[in-house]
Amino acid sequence: MRLRHLIVLLPLLAAGGAAADPDSYIDVARGKALATVGDCIACHTAKGGTPFAGGLALQTPFGTIMTPNITPDTATGIGSWTVDDFARAMHEGRRPTGSYLYPAFPYPYYTRVTRADVEAIYAYLRTLPPANNAVNRNTLPFPFNIRMSMIGWNMLFFKPGEFKADPKRSAEFNRGAYLVEGLGHCGACHTPFNSFGASKDDKFLQGNQIDNWAAPNITNDLHAGLGKWSADDIVQYLKTGQTRTSLASGPMRDVIENSTSKMPDTDLKAIAVYLKERGAAGAGAPAPLPASDPRMQVGQAIFADTCSACHARDGGGVEHMFPRLAGNVIATQDYPASLIRIVIAGGRAASTNAFPTAPAMPSLGYRLSDAQIAAVVTFVRNSWGNAAAPVTAETVHDLRSRVVHASD
Amino acid sequence: MARRLPRKDVVVVGLGWTGSILAYELSRTGLEVVALERGPWRDTATDFNIGTAADELRYAVRQDIFLRPKQETLTMRNTPSQTALPIRKWGSFLPGNGVGGAGVHWNGQTWRFLPDDFRIRSHMIERYGEKILPEGNQIQDWPVSFDELEPYYDKFEQVAGISGKAGNIKGQIQAGGNPFEGARERDYPTPPLKQGYAQELFTKAASGMGLHPFPRPSANISIAYTNPYGCSMAPCTYCGFCEWFGCANYSKASPQTCVLPALVREPTFEARTECEVTNINLSVDGKMATGVTYVDANGEEWEQPADLVLVCAYSLFNVRLLLLSGIGKPYDPASGEGVVGRNYAYQTGSGAQGFFENVQFNPFAAAGSLGAALDDYNSDNFDHGPHGFVGGASITCAYTNGRPIRYHPTPRGTPNWGGAWKKAVKDSYQRVMGVGAQGSVMSYRNNYLDLDPTYKDPLGRPLMRMTFDYQPNEQKMANWMAERCEEIAKAMGAKSTQLNRLGVPWNVVPYQTTHNTGGAVMGSDPRTSVLNRYLQSWDVSNVFVMGASAFPQNAGYNPTGTVGALTYWGLDAIFNYLKSPGALVQP
Numbered sequence: 001m002r003l004r005h006l007i008v009l010l011p012l013l014a015a016g017g018a019a020a021d022p023d024s025y026i027d028v029a030r031g032k033a034l035a036t037v038g039d040c041i042a043c044h045t046a047k048g049g050t051p052f053a054g055g056l057a058l059q060t061p062f063g064t065i066m067t068p069n070i071t072p073d074t075a076t077g078i079g080s081w082t083v084d085d086f087a088r089a090m091h092e093g094r095r096p097t098g099s100y101l102y103p104a105f106p107y108p109y110y111t112r113v114t115r116a117d118v119e120a121i122y123a124y125l126r127t128l129p130p131a132n133n134a135v136n137r138n139t140l141p142f143p144f145n146i147r148m149s150m151i152g153w154n155m156l157f158f159k160p161g162e163f164k165a166d167p168k169r170s171a172e173f174n175r176g177a178y179l180v181e182g183l184g185h186c187g188a189c190h191t192p193f194n195s196f197g198a199s200k201d202d203k204f205l206q207g208n209q210i211d212n213w214a215a216p217n218i219t220n221d222l223h224a225g226l227g228k229w230s231a232d233d234i235v236q237y238l239k240t241g242q243t244r245t246s247l248a249s250g251p252m253r254d255v256i257e258n259s260t261s262k263m264p265d266t267d268l269k270a271i272a273v274y275l276k277e278r279g280a281a282g283a284g285a286p287a288p289l290p291a292s293d294p295r296m297q298v299g300q301a302i303f304a305d306t307c308s309a310c311h312a313r314d315g316g317g318v319e320h321m322f323p324r325l326a327g328n329v330i331a332t333q334d335y336p337a338s339l340i341r342i343v344i345a346g347g348r349a350a351s352t353n354a355f356p357t358a359p360a361m362p363s364l365g366y367r368l369s370d371a372q373i374a375a376v377v378t379f380v381r382n383s384w385g386n387a388a389a390p391v392t393a394e395t396v397h398d399l400r401s402r403v404v405h406a407s408d
Numbered sequence: 409m410a411r412r413l414p415r416k417d418v419v420v421v422g423l424g425w426t427g428s429i430l431a432y433e434l435s436r437t438g439l440e441v442v443a444l445e446r447g448p449w450r451d452t453a454t455d456f457n458i459g460t461a462a463d464e465l466r467y468a469v470r471q472d473i474f475l476r477p478k479q480e481t482l483t484m485r486n487t488p489s490q491t492a493l494p495i496r497k498w499g500s501f502l503p504g505n506g507v508g509g510a511g512v513h514w515n516g517q518t519w520r521f522l523p524d525d526f527r528i529r530s531h532m533i534e535r536y537g538e539k540i541l542p543e544g545n546q547i548q549d550w551p552v553s554f555d556e557l558e559p560y561y562d563k564f565e566q567v568a569g570i571s572g573k574a575g576n577i578k579g580q581i582q583a584g585g586n587p588f589e590g591a592r593e594r595d596y597p598t599p600p601l602k603q604g605y606a607q608e609l610f611t612k613a614a615s616g617m618g619l620h621p622f623p624r625p626s627a628n629i630s631i632a633y634t635n636p637y638g639c640s641m642a643p644c645t646y647c648g649f650c651e652w653f654g655c656a657n658y659s660k661a662s663p664q665t666c667v668l669p670a671l672v673r674e675p676t677f678e679a680r681t682e683c684e685v686t687n688i689n690l691s692v693d694g695k696m697a698t699g700v701t702y703v704d705a706n707g708e709e710w711e712q713p714a715d716l717v718l719v720c721a722y723s724l725f726n727v728r729l730l731l732l733s734g735i736g737k738p739y740d741p742a743s744g745e746g747v748v749g750r751n752y753a754y755q756t757g758s759g760a761q762g763f764f765e766n767v768q769f770n771p772f773a774a775a776g777s778l779g780a781a782l783d784d785y786n787s788d789n790f791d792h793g794p795h796g797f798v799g800g801a802s803i804t805c806a807y808t809n810g811r812p813i814r815y816h817p818t819p820r821g822t823p824n825w826g827g828a829w830k831k832a833v834k835d836s837y838q839r840v841m842g843v844g845a846q847g848s849v850m851s852y853r854n855n856y857l858d859l860d861p862t863y864k865d866p867l868g869r870p871l872m873r874m875t876f877d878y879q880p881n882e883q884k885m886a887n888w889m890a891e892r893c894e895e896i897a898k899a900m901g902a903k904s905t906q907l908n909r910l911g912v913p914w915n916v917v918p919y920q921t922t923h924n925t926g927g928a929v930m931g932s933d934p935r936t937s938v939l940n941r942y943l944q945s946w947d948v949s950n951v952f953v954m955g956a957s958a959f960p961q962n963a964g965y966n967p968t969g970t971v972g973a974l975t976y977w978g979l980d981a982i983f984n985y986l987k988s989p990g991a992l993v994q995p
Contacts, residue, residue, distance in 0.1 A: 309645045310458070310657065318632045320640035321658060348453055356669035357640045359658055360453030367459065 031124025034117050037267070038183040039259035043067045053077070053131035058104050059211060061197055063140040065104045073130035086122045087115060092160060093150070100150035103197065112163040112182035157198035176274025179267060189215040189251065206281050207333060212341060212403050213250050214333040218275055221282030224329055226275055234272035235265065241350030245317065245324035247359070249347040250338060261352045283334060288387035289378065295390055299379025302372055306364060315384040321359050326384035336377060336391050341403045343373050344396075365404060370396040410701050410711040416440045419700050419714035421685045421729065424509020425968070426954035426975045427720030428663040428671055429567070432637065433979050435677035442712060443677070444702050446479065446684040447506025452664050456654035464813045468652045473513055474498060475505040482724065483860040486877040486913045488741060494863050494871060500915065501922040502652070503722045507681060508663045510722060510922060515651040515776030515808055516627030516660050518570045519965035520561045520973070522787040523554035523590040528961070531788060532798055540798060542881035546751055546851045547798065548960045551932045551941035554590040557973045562593055564972030568661035569633040569641050572596035572625030586622045588783040601630045601644060606769045606841045607780040610805035613899035619784045624804060625969070626777035627661035637670040648809035650776025660776065680704070686867060688717050688733040688951060697951050703867065716950050716982070723957035727857050727927035728872040735948050736938045739856050747938045748928060749857035752876060753962040755923040756801065756847035756886035758910045760894035761840055762902025763819060768838045771810030779806025785845070785892055786964045797885040801847035801964040803893060810837070820906050843897045845889035849882055851961040857927045877914050886910035923967050925959040940993040942981030943974060949991045952978055
């Protein structure tokens with residue numbers, strides 16, 4: 001099947017003047033696997049659109065960016081790009097014309113990817129059916145629409161260069177580092193931004209606020225990060241969408257369904273080893289609110305009435321179905337958005353080959369007031385050993401206005 | 409004129425329990441499978457939100473997820489001499505509508521029929537002589553034995569996660585289970601539900617009477633479970649919104665919880681909803697199906713060619729589709745010839761209510777198949793000689809719910825409204841307990857299904873006509889069972905009891921049970937059956953028909969466990985057919 005696919009595209013490769021070796025089946029298969037690691041399809045596919053044909057509206061703090069068509073269509077895609085053109089985009093954030101790409105395309109991460117891997121991805125993208133889909137690539141408002149401004153941004157925040165392995169670390173750790181810091185671009189969501197939209201290097205992977213979700217701390221921090229997870233838990237989570245105590249939902253659901261669940265176990269293990277071994281950083285846990293606090297008492301009553309049938313009185317949840325809330329780091333992130341919005345708008349877990357069910361959290365926003373949600377969320381954040389700052393009704397109100405029409 | 413679509417390997421008519429299981433098992437082998445479902449897509453996450461699923465008015469009273477009579481209904485009469493009239497509001501039974509079928513709204517009682525049930529005609533004649541068989545009966549042995557079906561019962565129980573206690577593992581009787589059940593290879597996949605106070609009383613009283621009570625097998629499951637397809641379920645919360653509702657807790661086995669999450673991931677599977685199959689198309693010689701014709705939601709007609717047609721609609725509608733498609737000879741009660749529509753059967757319901765003092769039964773803490781049961785009076789587990797009837801009943805003490813709108817049992821003679829009614833409801837709610845008998849219905853010459861000569865559906869096709877009544881044998885059996893129930897209720901300590909006899913003639917208005925069986929029965933003789941022992945049409949070898957329409961007569965149990973077992977039995981036969989197409993049994 002794949003071979004037949006390849007034969008069809010040989011003329012295409014010739015026509016495109018590709019530098020990648022058109023006879024190399026291995027390159028294409030490897031490129032497809034690498035494109036899966038990069039989860040290219042997620043941003044480069046519009047809702048319901050042709051895969052890789054672009055047109056997804058990415059919301060950034062600076063405005064909306066429409067993602068480009070990266071199928072080998074000459075008119076509207078990257079069909080006229082050479083492998084050098086493609087490598088320049090990946091490594092330098094520049095188009096063949098020399099004009100600048102925005103870092104919504106995570107070239108500050110992709111610059112770490114080896115030339116060989118970039119060539120393999122290029123070879124794979126050349127095998128896609130060319131899709132004619134013109135995308136308006138100039139949707140940012142002034143002054144951000146001035147692409148030349150990226151010269152300054154790059155000078156300040158962009159450190160080009162391929163990944164350099166740390167000889168003091170294991171090969172597995174370095175493989176994990178290469179994937180997380182490069183193609184996986186995990187930090188694009190999990191690292192806080194500065195006011196210019198660049199990842200703060202000194203807070204790498206320490207959690208971020210993005211699109212009204214909390215992308216949690218994924219350092220080895222005990223309170224807010226992966227400190228309580230074993231390396232096997234991380235592998236299990238990335239592969240199946242769940243651990244014994246938690247289920248992925250929100251944006252991470254898409255990452256798992258499209259990308260990590262399709263990656264080889266060895267790469268997932270390398271990622272896990274890297275995340276566990278590179279260290280812990282976080283703000284540390286506050287003291288929990290006492291159970292006697294009136295907010296806790298109100299929250300407890302709502303929890304018993306509304307939540308405990310599934311999540312259990314002791315916050316223990318049900319394996320494979322309903323996340324455990326006791327000890328759940330999503331519940332105790334400093335930025336409580338994920339917890340609040342799941343109560344307001346509901347959510348659905350990842351569906352993978354291992355666990356296809358994808359159970360849902362129902363939306364409860366229609367019958368719980370801002371104050372009630374604040375109370376129950378505060379209760380969850382401060383019960384069964386959990387400890388995190390209380391949530392106010394204003395925080396809930398503010399988030400509700402932004403997520404109430406969100407589809408997820 | 410129907411537009412023709414590209415061919416598929418398999419077309420599945422109806423995406424309920426049987427259709428989803430077959431679609432999954434076949435598409436995972438790489439076959440191109442399309443399922444055509446008359447109703448809408450239904451999914452736990454989007455359709456059965458925990459905040460809105462427990463809506464008695466919407467689902468139980470207004471019958472939200474059931475078939476609308478406008479989509480399809482039946483005409484009904486009790487005897488061939490009457491003129492049948494259309495059912496304009498479903499009552500006695502409630503066919504499902506949409507993906508999941510009746511598997512969405514069932515209570516979840518998941519039984520294996522007893523070994524004797526499968527050879528009831530031979531068995532009864534051997535033990536009692538021919539004269540025990542009732543007048544006009546067409547009782548016939550099943551073409552499969554319990555032992556042949558046992559591995560397939562097991563397979564279905566594993567997929568559905570059934571909660572229960574085995575009574576007989578490899579011939580060893582297990583304390584606390586049903587000692588009358590056929591030998592099983594292993595126990596249920598999950599332990600029984602927690603029983604309530606009423607079940608405690610029942611178990612104690614029945615044991616004291618020398619009977620053999622046990623927790624009944626339940627598809628509302630007791631603990632978290634992941635089935636062989638990777639689909640996960642959560643423990644039942646005893647909310648009591650099972651029958652007529654979709655389960656919001658992922659606790660009731662259904663196509664939604666047990667099969668569809670895996671099925672929808674299969675790249676060679678496709679479902680088309682709101683598409684009603686109107687005909688199974690046949691080759692010119694009538695010996696092979698070429699596919700089906702269906703009408704989509706816009707009223708457009710399509711032809712879907714396929715190599716294999718699997719008829720997986722509700723039992724009644726399987727029969728009608730065969731009649732409309734001209735597959736098999738229609739049954740004629742006057743001549744006794746023909747097979748399609750023959751041996752339609754149903755189920756009896758009778759029992760007793762007990763009124764207690766100083767108790768709180770808490771009927772709201774319930775599940776559709778929570779309950780204690782006994783089989784001492786089922787099948788031929790007791791001596792029928794003195795009674796002069798064939799058949800039996802499973803007897804249960806159960807609360808399926810204590811819901812506010814419709815659960816308000818009152819003593820007979822209570823006014824239907826006003827202060828006295830309110831007082832009786834209040835007095836009785838916590839103090840009433842029922843012991844019920846769900847009984848077998850044999851097959852008879854004059855209980856059958858055919859096409860109505862007068863009434864048509866919106867597409868201009870004749871409605872199906874149901875001719876059915878409870879015969880003297882069933883009345884005698886069910887009323888004798890009611891007395892047994894009353895004895896148990898008294899032994900439980902009821903201060904007063906009232907007997908619920910079988911209502912005759914059968915009436916289509918009050919809800920009784922959606923256990924409609926027969927009409928396309930499986931058998932060993934093409935003169936008395938539509939399907940061979942592999943659920944394959946005798947007449948058209950690439951048509952297989954699933955469901956309770958294949959039962960030669962009905963046993964004293966809910967049918968779904970046996971429907972599930974037959975589906976896996978049929979699946980193995982389909983695999984054999986695919987290896988070497990043709991009739992699997994030579995007539």
